[in-house]
Amino acid sequence: xxxxxxxxxxxxxxxxxxxxxxxxxxxxxxxxxxxxxxxxxxxxxxxxxxxxxxxxxxxxxxxxxxxxxxxxxxxxxxxxxxxxxxxxxxxxxxxxxxxxxxxxxxxxxxxxxxxxxxxxxxxxxxxxxxxxxxxxxxxxxxxxxxxxxxxxxxxxxxxxxxxxxxxxxxxxxxxxxxxxxxxxxxxxxxxxxxxxxxxxxxxxxxxxxxxxxxxxxxxxxxxxxxxxxxxxxxxxxxxxxxxxxxxxxxxxxxxxxxxxxxxxxxxxxxxxxxxxxxxxxxxxxxxxxxxxxxxxxxxxxxxxxxxxxxxxxxxxxxxxxxxxxxxxxxxxxxxxxxxxxxxxxxxxxxxxxxxxxxxxxxxxxxxxxxxxxxxxxxxxxxxxxxxxxxxxxxxxxxxxxxxxxxxxxxxxxxxxxxxxxxxxxxxxxxxxxxxxxxxxxxxxxxxxxxxxxxxxxxxxxxxxxxxxxxxxxxxxxxxxxxxxxxxxxxxxxxxxxxxxxxxxxxxxxxxxxxxxxxxxxxxxxxxxxxxxxxxxxxxxxxxxxxxxxxxxxxxxxxxxxxxxxxxxxxxxxxxxxxxxxxxxxxxxxxxxxxxxxxxxxxxxxxxxxxxxxxxxxxxx
Amino acid sequence: xxxxxxxxxxxxxxxxxxxxxxxxxxxxxxxxxxxxxxxxxxxxxxxxxxxxxxxxxxxxxxxxxxxxxxxxxxxxxxxxxxxxxxxxxxxxxxxxxxxxxxxxxxxxxxxxxxxxxxxxxxxxxxxxxxxxxxxxxxxxxxxxxxxxxxxxxxxxxxxxxxxxxxxxxxxxxxxxxxxxxxxxxxxxxxxxxxxxxxxxxxxxxxxxxxxxxxxxxxxxxxxxxxxxxxxxxxxxxxxxxxxxxxxxxxxxxxxxxxxxxxxxxxxxxxxxxxxxxxxxxxxxxxxxxxxxxxxxxxxxxxxxxxxxxxxxxxxxxxxxxxxxxxxxxxxxxxxxxxxxxxxxxxxxxxxxxxxxxxxxxxxxxxxxxxx
Numbered sequence: 001x002x003x004x005x006x007x008x009x010x011x012x013x014x015x016x017x018x019x020x021x022x023x024x025x026x027x028x029x030x031x032x033x034x035x036x037x038x039x040x041x042x043x044x045x046x047x048x049x050x051x052x053x054x055x056x057x058x059x060x061x062x063x064x065x066x067x068x069x070x071x072x073x074x075x076x077x078x079x080x081x082x083x084x085x086x087x088x089x090x091x092x093x094x095x096x097x098x099x100x101x102x103x104x105x106x107x108x109x110x111x112x113x114x115x116x117x118x119x120x121x122x123x124x125x126x127x128x129x130x131x132x133x134x135x136x137x138x139x140x141x142x143x144x145x146x147x148x149x150x151x152x153x154x155x156x157x158x159x160x161x162x163x164x165x166x167x168x169x170x171x172x173x174x175x176x177x178x179x180x181x182x183x184x185x186x187x188x189x190x191x192x193x194x195x196x197x198x199x200x201x202x203x204x205x206x207x208x209x210x211x212x213x214x215x216x217x218x219x220x221x222x223x224x225x226x227x228x229x230x231x232x233x234x235x236x237x238x239x240x241x242x243x244x245x246x247x248x249x250x251x252x253x254x255x256x257x258x259x260x261x262x263x264x265x266x267x268x269x270x271x272x273x274x275x276x277x278x279x280x281x282x283x284x285x286x287x288x289x290x291x292x293x294x295x296x297x298x299x300x301x302x303x304x305x306x307x308x309x310x311x312x313x314x315x316x317x318x319x320x321x322x323x324x325x326x327x328x329x330x331x332x333x334x335x336x337x338x339x340x341x342x343x344x345x346x347x348x349x350x351x352x353x354x355x356x357x358x359x360x361x362x363x364x365x366x367x368x369x370x371x372x373x374x375x376x377x378x379x380x381x382x383x384x385x386x387x388x389x390x391x392x393x394x395x396x397x398x399x400x401x402x403x404x405x406x407x408x409x410x411x412x413x414x415x416x417x418x419x420x421x422x423x424x425x426x427x428x429x430x431x432x433x434x435x436x437x438x439x440x441x442x443x444x445x446x447x448x449x450x451x452x453x454x455x456x457x458x459x460x461x462x463x464x465x466x467x468x469x470x471x472x473x474x475x476x477x478x479x480x481x482x483x484x485x486x487x488x489x490x491x492x493x494x495x496x497x498x499x500x501x502x503x504x505x506x507x508x509x510x511x512x513x514x515x516x517x518x519x520x521x522x523x524x525x526x527x528x529x530x531x532x533x534x535x536x537x538x539x540x541x542x543x544x545x546x547x548x549x550x551x552x553x554x555x556x557x558x559x560x561x562x563x564x565x566x567x568x569x570x571x572x573x574x575x576x577x578x579x580x581x582x583x584x585x586x587x588x589x590x591x592x593x594x595x596x597x598x599x600x601x602x603x604x605x606x607x608x609x610x611x612x613x614x615x616x617x618x619x620x
Numbered sequence: 621x622x623x624x625x626x627x628x629x630x631x632x633x634x635x636x637x638x639x640x641x642x643x644x645x646x647x648x649x650x651x652x653x654x655x656x657x658x659x660x661x662x663x664x665x666x667x668x669x670x671x672x673x674x675x676x677x678x679x680x681x682x683x684x685x686x687x688x689x690x691x692x693x694x695x696x697x698x699x700x701x702x703x704x705x706x707x708x709x710x711x712x713x714x715x716x717x718x719x720x721x722x723x724x725x726x727x728x729x730x731x732x733x734x735x736x737x738x739x740x741x742x743x744x745x746x747x748x749x750x751x752x753x754x755x756x757x758x759x760x761x762x763x764x765x766x767x768x769x770x771x772x773x774x775x776x777x778x779x780x781x782x783x784x785x786x787x788x789x790x791x792x793x794x795x796x797x798x799x800x801x802x803x804x805x806x807x808x809x810x811x812x813x814x815x816x817x818x819x820x821x822x823x824x825x826x827x828x829x830x831x832x833x834x835x836x837x838x839x840x841x842x843x844x845x846x847x848x849x850x851x852x853x854x855x856x857x858x859x860x861x862x863x864x865x866x867x868x869x870x871x872x873x874x875x876x877x878x879x880x881x882x883x884x885x886x887x888x889x890x891x892x893x894x895x896x897x898x899x900x901x902x903x904x905x906x907x908x909x910x911x912x913x914x915x916x917x918x919x920x921x922x923x924x925x926x927x928x929x930x931x932x933x934x935x936x937x938x939x940x941x942x943x944x945x946x947x948x949x950x951x952x953x954x955x956x957x958x959x960x961x962x963x964x965x966x967x968x969x970x971x972x973x974x975x976x977x978x979x980x981x982x983x984x985x986x987x988x989x990x991x
Contacts, residue, residue, distance in 0.1 A: 017758040020803040021928045022920050028801065028932060029916050032939045036905055039943060042952045046860040047898045054860025058874055 066227055067201030070220025071490075072168065073247035075180055075210065077256040078284075078485060079619055083176045084211070086166035090142045092150065093135035096127060098159030105157060106138075112153055113146040115139055118300060122185075137203065140299045141167055168204060168298050174291030175260050178319045179283070179421065179483060180252075181209020182294035198222050201244075204298065210250060210483050213420050217487055220247035249488040251495065253282035261613050262287040262591075265606040269596055272320035274466035275589040275610060278579060281470070281479035281500035283419065284587060284614065286463070288324070292316040322424045325459040326592055329548035330387045330599065331577045332408075332454030334472065334517045337380055339407040340395045341513045348516050351377045354390035360397065360445055367393050367449050370549070380516060385523035385530045387547060389453050396452025401443055404451065405431035410506045411468040411478070413460060418480040418503070427464050430457035455551060465590035469577040472521075473544070473585035475514040476506035518544050522582055532576070535604035541581040541615055545607065547599030548575030571595040576603035580611050587614050640689040640985040642918070648911040649685075649962065649977060653678050655892075655904060656963040662870045663883045663891040663965075670884065670965065677967045681974035688978025692986045693927045696979060697751050703740070704748035704771075710737035711778040718782070738779045738787045739972045743979075745775060745791055746933040749798040754925030759803035768799060783828050786944075786956030793940050797933040801919075854879045855890035856951045866897030884965040886957055889949045904963075912939050918980050923988035931983050934976040941973075 046054065075084035092113065099105050106123075109115060119139055126136045142150070142162070150162065168183045170176055183204040190205050199205070201222050206212040223244030227237070262273040266289040275285040290312070296305050309317050318324070340346040356374030357366040369375065369389040375382070383391035396404060409415070414429025428434075430451065432443035450456040460468075463481065471478045482500040489495075508514065521544035525536030531547045550573040574596030579588035589607055596602030636643050656678075657671060664670035714737050748771055753760055760768065772795035780788040800809065824832070858874035867873065872894035875883050880890050893901055915935025922928040938961060945960040947953035959969045 013757070017803070017925065018928075020758060021801060021925065021932075024801045024803055025916055025919050025928070025932050028797070028936055029913070032912055032916075032936070033909070035939070035943045036909060039946050039950070039952070040902075040905065042947070042950050043859065043893065043898060043901050046856060046950060047863050047893070047901075050860050051863040054857050055863070057857045058861035058879075 066225045068223035068225055068242075068244040069165075069201035069203070070222060070244035071166065071246040072183070072204075072220065073218040073249045073488075073490065075218075075250045075252065077252050077254045077259075078282075079255065079257075080251075081172075081256045083170065083172060083180050083252065083254075083256065085169050085171065087169045089140065089165050089167040090147050091137055091163050091165055092139040092142060093161050093163045094123070094138050095135050095159045095161070102127075105160065109138070109150075109157065109160065112149050113139060113142060116302075118303075122300075125188075135161065135163065137163075140165075140203075165203075170294045172256065172260075173293045173295065174316075175256065175263060177209075177291045177294040178288040178321060179209055179254060179259075179286040180294070181211040181421070182207055182297045183211050184297050185300055207297070208423070209421055210252065212422050214250055214484060214487075218247040218250065221245040246490045249490055250484050251486040251488060252483055253277070253280075253284060253485040254286065254483065255284050255614065257617075258285040258610055258614055259287055262606065262610055263289060263291070265609050266593065269602070270314050270320070270594040271596065271603075272324055272462035272592050273589065273606065273610070274321050274462045275587055275614070276466050276470045276481055278470040278473040278585045278588045279479075281481045282485060283481050283483045285589075285610065286321050286421075286483070288318070288320040288322075290314040290316040319423060320592070320594075321462045322419075322421065323461065324592065325425055325427050325461055326573055326575065327456070327458055327550040328413075328454035328460040328465060329550035329573075329575055330389075330453060331465060331546050331548035331575050331590075332452075332458065332460075333384055333387065333392055334521055334546050335408055335411060335413075335468065336392055336395060336399075336404065336452055337384055337520070338508075338513060338517050339399055339404055341380070341516060342407065342508050343399060343403055345398045346380060346395060348380055351379045352383070352388075352391045352394050353377050354388050356390070358390045358393035358449065360449065363446070365446065367446075381520040381523055382529075384517070384520035384546065385527045387524075387531050392452040393449045394452075396448050397445070399448075399452075401448045401451060402431050402433070404448070405429055405434075410504065411471050412464065412503075413458075413468060415464075417463055417467045419463065420483050424463060425461055427461050428457055428459040454548065462590045462592050465575070465577050465592075466588060469579055469590060470585075470588035471506065472514075472518070473579035473588045475511065475518075476508065478503040478505065518582060521546055521578075525578070532600045532604040534600065535608040539580075539608070539611075541611075542583065543578055543580040543608075543611065544582050545576060545578030545604065547604055548577075549573070549598045550575060552595065571597055574599045574602035576600075576607050578604075578607045578611070580615065587611055637985050639686075640981055641686065642914070642981045642984050645911065645914045645918075645977065645981060645984075648907060648914060649682075652904075652907050652911065652962040653682075655907070656888075658869070659888060659892045659895070659963060660884060660965055662872065662895060663875055663880075663888050666870065674965050677970055681970045684971060685974040685978040685981065688975050689981035689985065691978075691982055693930075693979075693983050696747060696930070696982070697754075697926050700744075700747040700751040704744045707737055707740040707744035708775060708778070710735075711741065711775060713737070715778065715781060736968050738775075738782070738784060738791070739968050741775045741779065741791055742787075742794060742937070742972050743934075743975055745772065746794050746798055746930055746937070749795055750926050750929035750933065753798060753802045754929050758925065759805065765799075765804065765808070768795075772796070772799075783831070784957075785827075785831055786958055789956065790937065790940060790944070790958065794933055794937040797936040797940075798929050801929050801932040801936075851881045851887065851955060852951050854881065855887050855949050858890040859893040859950055862894040862897045864898045866893075866895050866900055869895050871895060886945070886959055886964065887949055888964045889946055889960050892963070893950075908939075908942050915980055918984045922983050927983045931980055934980060938973070938976070 072086055074082060074086070077083055092109070094102070094105070096102065106115065106120065115138065123136060123138050147162065170180065170182065184207040185203060186199065186205045198219070198221060202219065206215040206218065211218065221244060224242045225238055226240040258275060262275075262285050266273065266287065269289065271289050273285055273287040274283070276282065277284055292309055337346075354369055354375040354377070356369045356372055358369070359366050367389070370387070374390070375386055375388040378386065378388045378391050380391075382388065408429055414427050416424050416426050430447070435441055435443050447456050451458055467481060479502050480500050482498060484498050486495040486497045522542055524530040524532050524547065525539070525543040525545045527533060530536065532545050536543055536545070552570050552572060572595070574593040576591045576599045577589070579585045587610070589610060591603040591607045593602040593606070657675060660674055661671050749768055752771065753764065753768065756764065772792060776788045776792045776795075779791060854874060858872065858880050861867070861874065862872070872891055874880050874894050875891040880887050883891050892904065912935055915931065915938065919928055919931035919935060922931050941958055941961050944953060944956060944958045948955055948958065959966055961969070961973050
């Protein structure tokens, strides 16, 4: 068809088509212009005719999302005494976007409420992290007076607001400092670890003790509020609200009466008391003396207060119950004796003659008994009840350090107890392998001798001593200690018990070996020549115990220790472990009185008071 | 021959023509890019890195434009069916093996680069249609109209399925532009529009939930001020509060207080309008119109049907992007993800755009073969 079209026709057609296309292009140009004018009309409508309206909207339009921090769970003792609570408090918050001159505002504010350099430092740090539409906390815990002064002057400070909040409070102060611990302001390190929005409204986090271990239980779930605020930052209305879910409450195994009695009994001495319920692992008391006021730490401790605590000779911040590592001294003897029985090195009848000293065959050095004149012939029961050193020098030498180590390790010596509180130390249960590894030295036979009476390298924490005593009371059944008894839902008040998982059980070839040792420990308390018979006297229940006296500094050969001649801080530590009633143990404890002199004199009486209190006084 | 073509055929070709650069177009594009950098510095929170990345992309884009400008239009015409087939194959591939990003399957991961085949189709479809329709008599008859319809609707359907309704509509637009320019009767255009209006309620049935929400919030943005309507409410507030003179560069409260969403990409115009006001907008629109006018001029001067249709479709698509983006940001159109050409941050759309300007320059600067 095209083939027959003449050249000129084709050209004419082409020109016609070109003209059509060009006309269409021009039509398109007109269309584009029309559309552009439509846009322009819309923009003129927005920017010229309605500028006022939109300007107002832009200025007043401040829809922001505010996190509602959850209420932290409460902490109670086993009898429902409140140990950690939340008190209402008022703080000062700055919304940076609404403050023209932050520096001037800070200066002017300082005239009305006290703002410390630490507050300002923290404020500046937060300022960098947060969006400018969000409030940044400047001061926490305004006093009533400051609150009133700011309320009067508030119109002068646009963008500065009072925020109501809660602060953590520990009504019993020092009594709970070490066990319950405390919360503190969230640090940058904490933030790095958390890294989630659940803490976006939260200012504090558990730093130590149960507050730290159970942080996820206590904290709860954050809520959110979408609010519309005016250009001054005041709330106009809440658009949407997701309430926060409060944290769950903790019920501790701790008996605060026992705790406070132990503190009183320790008096001005430094020391530690740990009391457990052997059957359950429940921690009844966990005392480290001296304590400190945990409330100081909640909102940032003043450097002056911190210095004072740091420099105090009693080292109040040091948790002796968990971190104090002491030579167990004679409190180790029942366990060494048990090792001797179980490994066939001794039996109930065998006697050793104690002349007041012991010498390794072929060695010159004399190892002294604490009683200079000696105990004469002693069997295993007397060796424990009168705490004869020579019997155990001999026993340890015949056991050898590694067999002793392996047996004692079953009880948990030299290991952390897996309690639900942070910071525990493991103590030290030496062996020849340990010494080769840690000290790069061979084990000397003399070191075995003193290990037999819990001196030398051997170290144990008060918690550990309580744990091994509980294992003895349970005749080998070991249970991890637990501070928290139950977790309670604050809304439904449903309690979920947190039972402690049993650890290993120590199996002896003959179970009457337990009886031999426990009976010897009863003799310590109730026997005619028992070292702690003073503390056992008059008890209406049967106690098994063992005293210990740990040397703080070494005596030279033949030198005699005289309590009155040495400086107080070099005096022996007094130790005591016990459990009662013997037939059905309900409490096992370890008491350490630093520089207390002797276990029988300083530590055992404290234990007796606690046992009386716990076993004889009915719960409120 | 028209007079428009005559000034063009001067034998002495200057340097710009030898390099196949159209100076008026280049000037317009450079000025727009400068405005883009200026507003992105503010919109991006004065982030020098973001600015640097954008500048780098612009440089690459301009480089690509110059490269494509070297290709004679004849070669483009020859390649058109291949490019179209390849683009179609890639669109099928994306549906089968594509990457998911933000709930839609648009990307093809080629190991080294991630690639959006729908962008290639933005160029491939006008090329294909211009070649197909430009070969024969114009206006096209019924049969060729039907084939053209199929050439348009197949890729549009594939892209709508990803789902990327915005791009699908833009590509539909670029195809319809070719048809419109090819001189189809206005009556057919009218019937087509009527059919589309009737089909619209049925389309609703096939839409995704988020697309329906967008349409509903377009009709009534206040219905959901914190959800889907938030973008539009906040961007109209930003534009309106800018007024005639604007709040000044780096002083837009809406953008600095985080109220404008996507403020470096799709909603960058709101930042510009807030800070530079109506005066700034007029300046920007004049620049855009100048570039469009130059593009249409190139189309008018083009030597044959293929290049006329191609140039016209490409520059009309450019106009459409501008209209859709500003219309969307100012609340005149529903929200579809279309960046503002040369101003919005982002690389993919820029590459396509600069390639199309490269073609325009090629059409205008290569020596014409006698008809």
